[in-house]
Amino acid sequence: MAKRLIPAFSRVLVEKIIPPSKTNSGILLPEKTSKLISGKVVAVGPGARDVNGKFIPVSVKEGDTVLLPEYGGAEVKLGDKKYHLYEDESILGTLHDH
Incomplete structure (x- = not known):
């Protein structure tokens, strides 16, 4: 039975998107110095x-592609998959196709 994690408060569960390290034809891609980390x-x-009791909803929704900080987030393993748990405030933005 697969477990599902529902984050508490304003936390967001993210599956990081790992860019490919080589092309379809097998050419190795060099690692860039500044990484754009998304999930x-x-x-x-x-x-x-x-602090005043006003409810603040989470700013992202399930299925969004988000830009993540280089460091931070708590690693969570569910089954054989790894996820990261972030505070909503630490997510840098959402990524959209034009």
Whole structure:
């Protein structure tokens, strides 16, 4: 039976998108010095309340592709897959195709 994690408060569960290290024809790609780390949102928490008690919903939704900080996030393993849990505020933005 597969487990499903529902994040608490304003946390976001993300599956990192790992860019390919070689092309389809087998050419190895050099690792870039500045990495653009992205991921797909798998699950989101319900949101949290601020110091005044006002409810603040999570800013991303399941299925969004997001830009992630180079460091941070808690690694979570569910079955044989690895995910990362981030605070909503630490996600840098969402990525969209034109």
